[in-house]
Amino acid sequence: MTSTVLFYLLQFLILASALGVVLIPNPIYCALMLAVSMIGISALFFSLEAYFVAGVQLIVYAGAVMVLFVMVIMLFNLKNEVVAFSKGLLSKVLKVSLSVLIFALIASSLSMSFADLNSSQLQPYESAMRSVKELSALLFTKYIFAFEAISILLILVVVGAVSLARAKGGTHASDK
Amino acid sequence: MIYQLGPVLFMATLSLLFGVVVLFLVSKVGPKLKPTKAKLESYESGISGQQASTTKVPVKFYLTAILFIVFDIEAIFIYPWAAVFKDFLAEGYGSFILIEMVVFMATLVWGLFYIWKGKALDWE
Amino acid sequence: MRMDAMEAAINALKLVVIFGMMIQAVPLLVWLERRGSAFIQHRFGPNRVGPLGLLQLLADAVKFINKEEFVPGKGHRLLFFLAPILAMMPGALAVLAIPFSTPIEIAAFDFAGSTWGPYLLKVQGADIPLGIIYIFGVSSLATYPLLLAGWGSSNKFSLMGALRASAQMISYELAMGLAVVGVMIIYGTFYLNEMIDMQQGPMNFMFMGKEVIFPYLPNWGIFYQPLGFLLFLVCSYAEANRLPFDLPEAEGELVAGYHTEYGGFKMLMFFIGEYGHMIVSSSVVIIFYFGGYLIPFLSTEDLRQLLTGFVGEGAMLSLATSLVYLLSFIIKLVIFLWVFIWVRWSLPRFRYDQLMDLGWKTMLPWGLLNTFVTMLLVYLAHG
Numbered sequence: 255m256t257s258t259v260l261f262y263l264l265q266f267l268i269l270a271s272a273l274g275v276v277l278i279p280n281p282i283y284c285a286l287m288l289a290v291s292m293i294g295i296s297a298l299f300f301s302l303e304a305y306f307v308a309g310v311q312l313i314v315y316a317g318a319v320m321v322l323f324v325m326v327i328m329l330f331n332l333k334n335e336v337v338a339f340s341k342g343l344l345s346k347v348l349k350v351s352l353s354v355l356i357f358a359l360i361a362s363s364l365s366m367s368f369a370d371l372n373s374s375q376l377q378p379y380e381s382a383m384r385s386v387k388e389l390s391a392l393l394f395t396k397y398i399f400a401f402e403a404i405s406i407l408l409i410l411v412v413v414g415a416v417s418l419a420r421a422k423g424g425t426h427a428s429d430k
Numbered sequence: 431m432i433y434q435l436g437p438v439l440f441m442a443t444l445s446l447l448f449g450v451v452v453l454f455l456v457s458k459v460g461p462k463l464k465p466t467k468a469k470l471e472s473y474e475s476g477i478s479g480q481q482a483s484t485t486k487v488p489v490k491f492y493l494t495a496i497l498f499i500v501f502d503i504e505a506i507f508i509y510p511w512a513a514v515f516k517d518f519l520a521e522g523y524g525s526f527i528l529i530e531m532v533v534f535m536a537t538l539v540w541g542l543f544y545i546w547k548g549k550a551l552d553w554e
Numbered sequence: 555m556r557m558d559a560m561e562a563a564i565n566a567l568k569l570v571v572i573f574g575m576m577i578q579a580v581p582l583l584v585w586l587e588r589r590g591s592a593f594i595q596h597r598f599g600p601n602r603v604g605p606l607g608l609l610q611l612l613a614d615a616v617k618f619i620n621k622e623e624f625v626p627g628k629g630h631r632l633l634f635f636l637a638p639i640l641a642m643m644p645g646a647l648a649v650l651a652i653p654f655s656t657p658i659e660i661a662a663f664d665f666a667g668s669t670w671g672p673y674l675l676k677v678q679g680a681d682i683p684l685g686i687i688y689i690f691g692v693s694s695l696a697t698y699p700l701l702l703a704g705w706g707s708s709n710k711f712s713l714m715g716a717l718r719a720s721a722q723m724i725s726y727e728l729a730m731g732l733a734v735v736g737v738m739i740i741y742g743t744f745y746l747n748e749m750i751d752m753q754q755g756p757m758n759f760m761f762m763g764k765e766v767i768f769p770y771l772p773n774w775g776i777f778y779q780p781l782g783f784l785l786f787l788v789c790s791y792a793e794a795n796r797l798p799f800d801l802p803e804a805e806g807e808l809v810a811g812y813h814t815e816y817g818g819f820k821m822l823m824f825f826i827g828e829y830g831h832m833i834v835s836s837s838v839v840i841i842f843y844f845g846g847y848l849i850p851f852l853s854t855e856d857l858r859q860l861l862t863g864f865v866g867e868g869a870m871l872s873l874a875t876s877l878v879y880l881l882s883f884i885i886k887l888v889i890f891l892w893v894f895i896w897v898r899w900s901l902p903r904f905r906y907d908q909l910m911d912l913g914w915k916t917m918l919p920w921g922l923l924n925t926f927v928t929m930l931l932v933y934l935a936h937g
Binding site for chain 2: 301310313325404409
Binding site for chain 2: 565566569570572573577618619620621622623624635638639640642643646647650679680682683687717720721724725727728731732735738739742743744818819820823906907910911914915918919922925926929930932933936
């Protein structure tokens with residue numbers, strides 16, 4: 255009973271803050287709302303006994319990615335960009351089509367995972383450490399290629415970020 | 431589920447409530463003075479600010495944050511690996527998982543080397 | 555595991571006590587800090603109000619409460635008030651998962667017409683699964699209050715201070731995250747309680763199929779991870795934004811950093827956050843590297859036998875064991891908190907570029923090296 259109430263409370267928090275991201279005009283509050291939403295998702299994972307995923311959600315999304323967002327929003331005055339992005343037919347078409355695309359992606363992946371899901375196979379692990387070990391056993395054997403590919407992906411991010419930050423015209427325009 | 435999440439939510443609510451209640455009480459107890467114009471100005475060591483506080487800030491901070499994300503994700507991937515390393519060793523697959531992680535880390539050390547040589551880590 | 559009403563009430567009460575202790579520790583630590591700094595600098599420090607100046611805390615509290623409330627004219631009111639409240643939360647949430655001592659058994663008892671128990675009372679806010687991951691996750695949220703404070707005050711000094719603070723925190727969080735990988739490899743678990751259990755007895759490990767025992771050393775993490783310990787300690791200083799890493803405050807250049815516009819109780823809340831962070835990182839250092847609540851050269855069995863002579867068997871024994879271990883933990887905690895204060899008043903401040911250099915060009919490579927060497931040694935030791 256209490257668990258169910260808690261679950262719906264968390265859902266409400268996540269959805270309300272996600273709505274806030276879309277509806278609040280001030281970008282800094284949007285970013286904070288998104289952070290709240292991330293933290294709520296982490297709490298949801300935690301309540302579903304996926305403790306490791308919950309921690310990762312906190313460390314990577316709430317603690318790193320959203321900090322970057324908040325920092326960037328604080329650094330730049332976003333007013334001009336906001337105006338440029340919310341006017342014009344082209345941007346409207348882009349916005350709508352992108353939203354439809356993302357919605358279709360989510361819906362199709364959900365329906366595919368429901369087709370795969372067989373709830374009778376689902377068994378809770380005897381301890382949280384066991385579930386982490388199962389996760390890594392899969393990650394480091396079956397999905398080894400994806401794992402190594404991630405390091406390449408990360409290095410691409412590094413190269414891209416460095417070259418963007420050092421490009422001409424920035425605040426640190428190519429020194430010397 | 432309430433068993434594990436309960437204490438965390440309870441503590442979060444407790445500290446939030448404590449903060450709100452204390453700040454509210456303090457605002458009632460403290461003296462109420464009419465704020466003057468000079469007082470409301472942001473404190474900039476006596477000279478009033480000429481620009482808004484949101485001026486240009488070095489892009490360095492942004493770069494630091496994005497590099498942080500990259501290496502943080504690397505660390506996150508090492509955690510589950512560290513948890514099973516001894517298990518794999520005991521089962522005789524030690525060399526396999528060791529080499530796997532060495533390759534992963536070497537790629538990122540290469541990245542670190544790149545940003546180091548590219549002077550992205552130099553401040554001033 | 556089902557909880558009955560009594561157990562839920564006990565647990566809730568325990569959380570309130572832990573939160574209260576964290577709040578209470580702040581005036582005591584401030585007192586220790588002021589007296590300690592005076593001792594180091596050959597001054598007297600606060601010694602007039604009450605014995606040893608201890609009542610200075612009370613006077614300070616009264617002063618904080620009686621301050622005028624102030625919001626800078628251009629500031630964002632909501633964010634300005636939200637920042638100090640949020641500043642307390644990461645510390646409070648992380649302290650929750652720290653095991654301070656062994657559990658206390660409570661025998662069944664009669665209360666309000668029915669029989670309750672028996673219970674096992676953990677001297678820990680809650681036994682959170684995967685404690686390390688949880689503590690790291692919660693502590694990684696500590697950047698928000700700083701950014702909000704900097705933005706909410708609409709002040710150039712505050713904003714610069716907040717940016718510096720958050721860049722510094724994330725840089726050192728990285729090295730800290732890598733420093734603990736060694737610990738994880740050695741213990742092979744994320745549970746704090748299991749880590750403490752593994753540090754029982756004299757130092758012993760398997761090397762190439764042979765057992766090696768050092769009877770004169772306790773089986774503490776520091777002997778397996780000396781470099782990791784050093785990295786972790788330095789990073790936890792930087793995370794707490796204290797000297798020699800208090801660049802965000804740097805009163806010479808930034809007035810007072812992100813809390814330039816704050817005063818009174820709001821300022822105190824930032825202090826609660828900072829001292830909460832000190833308590834958490836000291837506790838984590840103790841658990842990772844110094845055997846948690848364990849007493850060196852005295853195993854739990856021996857201690858229980860020793861105490862049986864005084865209190866006999868049963869519930870009293872578990873209570874006595876728990877109290878002895880709690881004392882041991884508190885002694886270690888006070889030592890580490892004192893080291894925090896000692897370092898603050900002994901070392902000069904870094905320059906900002908030196909600080910970032912240290913974080914990215916020294917701590918990060920050394921953290922990677924520590925990880926690499928640890929995994930190689932563990933691999934070789936297995937043979």
